[in-house]
Amino acid sequence: MTTQTLADRAHAAQASAVCHECLVRDTSLCSSLHDHELVALSAIGRRRTVPAGQVITWAGDVVTTFANVVSGALKVTASTPDGREQIVGLLFPGDFVGQMFTDEASLTVTALTETKMCSFPRAAFERELGSHARMERMLLERTMASLDEARERMLSLGRRNAQERVAGFIGQLAERAGLPRDDGGIHVSIPMSRGEMADLLGLTIETVSRQLTGLKAAGLITFAKGERDCLVLDSRGLDLVANPA
Amino acid sequence: MTTQTLADRAHAAQASAVCHECLVRDTSLCSSLHDHELVALSAIGRRRTVPAGQVITWAGDVVTTFANVVSGALKVTASTPDGREQIVGLLFPGDFVGQMFTDEASLTVTALTETKMCSFPRAAFERELGSHARMERMLLERTMASLDEARERMLSLGRRNAQERVAGFIGQLAERAGLPRDDGGIHVSIPMSRGEMADLLGLTIETVSRQLTGLKAAGLITFAKGERDCLVLDSRGLDLVANPA
DNA sequence: CGGAATTTTGACGATGCTCAACAACGGTGG
DNA sequence: CCACCGTTGTTGAGCATCGTCAAAATTCCG
Numbered sequence: 001m002t003t004q005t006l007a008d009r010a011h012a013a014q015a016s017a018v019c020h021e022c023l024v025r026d027t028s029l030c031s032s033l034h035d036h037e038l039v040a041l042s043a044i045g046r047r048r049t050v051p052a053g054q055v056i057t058w059a060g061d062v063v064t065t066f067a068n069v070v071s072g073a074l075k076v077t078a079s080t081p082d083g084r085e086q087i088v089g090l091l092f093p094g095d096f097v098g099q100m101f102t103d104e105a106s107l108t109v110t111a112l113t114e115t116k117m118c119s120f121p122r123a124a125f126e127r128e129l130g131s132h133a134r135m136e137r138m139l140l141e142r143t144m145a146s147l148d149e150a151r152e153r154m155l156s157l158g159r160r161n162a163q164e165r166v167a168g169f170i171g172q173l174a175e176r177a178g179l180p181r182d183d184g185g186i187h188v189s190i191p192m193s194r195g196e197m198a199d200l201l202g203l204t205i206e207t208v209s210r211q212l213t214g215l216k217a218a219g220l221i222t223f224a225k226g227e228r229d230c231l232v233l234d235s236r237g238l239d240l241v242a243n244p245a
Numbered sequence: 246m247t248t249q250t251l252a253d254r255a256h257a258a259q260a261s262a263v264c265h266e267c268l269v270r271d272t273s274l275c276s277s278l279h280d281h282e283l284v285a286l287s288a289i290g291r292r293r294t295v296p297a298g299q300v301i302t303w304a305g306d307v308v309t310t311f312a313n314v315v316s317g318a319l320k321v322t323a324s325t326p327d328g329r330e331q332i333v334g335l336l337f338p339g340d341f342v343g344q345m346f347t348d349e350a351s352l353t354v355t356a357l358t359e360t361k362m363c364s365f366p367r368a369a370f371e372r373e374l375g376s377h378a379r380m381e382r383m384l385l386e387r388t389m390a391s392l393d394e395a396r397e398r399m400l401s402l403g404r405r406n407a408q409e410r411v412a413g414f415i416g417q418l419a420e421r422a423g424l425p426r427d428d429g430g431i432h433v434s435i436p437m438s439r440g441e442m443a444d445l446l447g448l449t450i451e452t453v454s455r456q457l458t459g460l461k462a463a464g465l466i467t468f469a470k471g472e473r474d475c476l477v478l479d480s481r482g483l484d485l486v487a488n489p490a
Numbered sequence: 491c492g493g494a495a496t497t498t499t500g501a502c503g504a505t506g507c508t509c510a511a512c513a514a515c516g517g518t519g520g
Numbered sequence: 521c522c523a524c525c526g527t528t529g530t531t532g533a534g535c536a537t538c539g540t541c542a543a544a545a546t547t548c549c550g
Contacts, residue, residue: 077401081488086403088396099393101386106393123368137383141390148344148351150395151333154321157402158331158447162538194497202403202541209498225546243326407506439529452506454530470514 018047022118028068029036030141032134044124049116056097056109056117063105065119066098072115073191077108077199087154087200089146096142100126100202112191157202165201168242170221174232184234185222193228215241263292267363273313273341274387277379288346289369292362301342301354302318308350310364317360321443322353333398334391334444341387357436368462402447409484410446411456413487415466419477430467431477438473460486 019025019042020035030038047070050056054245056074057063069091077090088107091097097117099105120128129136173188180186190197198205212230214219220234220241232238263269264287265280292315295301301319302308314336321334333352336342342362344350365373374381401410418433425431435442435460443450457475460466465479465486477483 021301044410076396078396080404081490082402084404086400088399100389102389102393107396115388125476130382133375133378133381137375137386138379140385140388143385143392144344144346147388147392147395150392150399151321151323151352154333154395154399154402157399159325159329180514189348206499206540210538213498219523245326449507450529451531452507455506456531 006228018042022070023095024068024070029096029135029138030068032138033132037132041120041128043184044128045118045120047116048119049114050111052111052113055109056111057105057107059105059108061105063099065120065124066096066100066122067119069095069097070116070118072117073112074115074198075110075192075196077110077123078106081109085199086202087196089199095150095231096139112196136223149233162201162203162207162211164242164244165203166197166208166213167220167238169197169201170215170230170232171235171238171242174235174238186235187229188232189229263287265314269313269315269339274341274380274383275313278377278382282377286365286373290363290365292361293364294359295356297356297358299356301356302350302352304350304353306350308344308347308354311341311345311367311370312362312364314338314340314342315361315363317362318357319360320355320437320441320445322355323351324353330444331447332441334395335445341384355443357441369397405438405454407446407448407452409487409489410425410458410466411442411453412460412483414442414446415460415475416480416483416487419480419483425480431480432474433477434474
C-alpha cells in the first residue's frame with residue numbers, strides 16, 4: 001500500500017459523491033459494484049463532456065482509455081480505404097466505450113449529441129475489472145448483447161429493402177422512447193441527421209428522405225415541423241411495414 | 246464434496262484423456278485452463294459429431310447447452326419473419342457456440358461441413374466459468390473479437406458492392422488458408438455452397454456466380470474443376486479489387 | 491434578413507434481383 | 521460402365537430498386 005495524500009483522499013471522496021448521484025449508477029457497469037467498491041473505480045474515472053460532432057477516438061489511434069456513457073449518444077463508425085462510411089453501432093447512456101483487447105482501434109467513435117462520459121485509463125481499468133468478477137461478468141453480458149444487436153443489423157443490411165430499414169429504425173426509436181401520448185402518437189426524438197441515418201442503414205441521404213416522406217404519405221408518421229423529431233401515429237402499422245409477414 | 250463413484254472417476258479420466266489430445270486444446274477456451282483444472286470441465290463436456298447440413302440450434306429454442314467447435318465449420322443465421330436469411334457469423338475450430346445471457350435463442354446454428362464439437366450443459370458450464378476467471382476473460386476477448394468481425398461485415402453489407410464483397414471473401418479465406426504453394430497460387434477450400442456464400446454476403450446465388458466468373462476472367466482465381474475449391478492466382482490483385490483505394 | 495447547411499424532390503441510370511433455360515456434377519441403379 | 525435424375529451452378533434477358541446528379545425548398549443561425 002502506498003500512502004495516500006490528502007489530495008487523493010479529497011479526490012476520491014468527491015468522485016464517489018459524483019458516482020452516487022450519477023445518472024447511470026444503476027445501468028452502467030458500475031451497477032455491479034457496491035458503494036464501497038466504487039471508491040477505487042471512481043478514483044481513476046474522470047468526467048468528460050463532449051460537444052455534438054466531436055470525435056472521441058479515431059480508427060488507427062492507440063487504445064489508451066475506455067469509458068461509460070453517462071448522457072447523450074455516440075456513433076461507432078467503420079470505413080473503407082476510399083472513404084465510404086458505415087455506422088456499426090450506437091452507444092447510449094450506460095453503454096461501455098472501447099475495444100478492450102485491441103492495441104490499435106479499428107473504429108471511430110463520435111458524439112452524435114452533446115455527451116457526458118466517465119473515462120478510465122486503460123491499465124487502471126483493466127486492473128479494476130480483473131478484481132471485480134461481477135463487473136467483468138456484466139461486461140461480458142453487455143458485449144454479447146452488442147453482438148446480438150450487430151447481428152440483427154447485419155440481417156437488415158443484407159436482406160431488407162430501404163422501406164423496411166427506415167420503418168424498422170423509426171420503430172426501434174419509438175420502442176425506446178416509451179409509451180404513447182394522450183392522442184395515441186409516440187413522440188420520437190431522432191438524435192442524428194439524415195446523413196447519419198443513411199450511414200446507419202446502408203442507404204443514401206436521398207433514399208432515406210424519400211422513404212420518410214413515403215411513411216408520412218402512408219399516414220404512419222408525421223413531423224413536428226421545424227424539428228428533427230417525428231411523431232409515430234401508427235406504431236402497429238409501422239411494424240407491419242418493417243416486418244412483412 | 247459428494248462421493249465419487251468408480252464410474253464417475255473412469256469418465257473423468259477418459260474425458261481428460263480426450264482433452265489432452267484435443268485438436269483445440271490450445272486454441273479454445275480450454276487453453277486458459279491448466280491440465281488439472283480441465284478435469285472438472287471435461288467431466289461435464291460431451292463430444293458430438295454432426296453431419297453437414299444438420300441444425301445444431303433453432304432460433305426460438307430454449308438455450309440449454311453451449312459448445313466449443315473442435316473441427317469443421319458452423320454457420321450462424323438470422324432470418325426475417327417472411328423467410329429471408331442472412332448468415333451473421335461463421336464458427337471454426339476453437340470458437341465458442343451459444344448465446345449466453347439469452348433464454349430463447351434468436352439465431353439458428355447449422356453445420357456447414359461435418360463438425361465435431363464439445364458441448365456443455367448450460368448451468369454446469371456457467372458454474373465452471375464463474376470459478377475460472379482466466380476462462381471468463383478469454384471468453385470476453387473472443388466475444389469482443391466476434392463483435393469486431395461482425396462490425397467489419399456490417400461495413401461490407403452496407404457499403405461495398407458485389408464485386409468487392411466476393412473478392413474480399415475469397416481473400417479472407419486465402420489469408421486463413423496460409424502460405425502460397427510452389428507455383429504461387431494459394432489453394433482455398435470454400436466450405437459452403439453458392440447459396441450459403443450469397444446468404445453470407447447479402448447477395449443472390451446468381452450474383453455470386455457472376456462475380457466469381459468475373460474474377461476468373463480477370464485472371465485472379467481459377468477453379469479446380471469438379472471441386473468447390475478455388476486457387477487464388479493473384480492475392481495482391483484480389484485485395485486491390487476488394488479494397489479499392 | 492441573408493447566407494450556409496440540410497433536406498426534399500425530380501430525372502435518369504447502373505447495379506443487382508427475378509425469372510428462366512441450360513450445363514455440370516454426383517449419386518443410384520440397371 | 522453408363523444412362524438417368526435430382527441437385528447445384530452458370531448464363532442470359534428484362535426489370536425494379538436504389539444510387540447519382542442536379543435543382544429547389546426549407547431550416548438554421550448569426
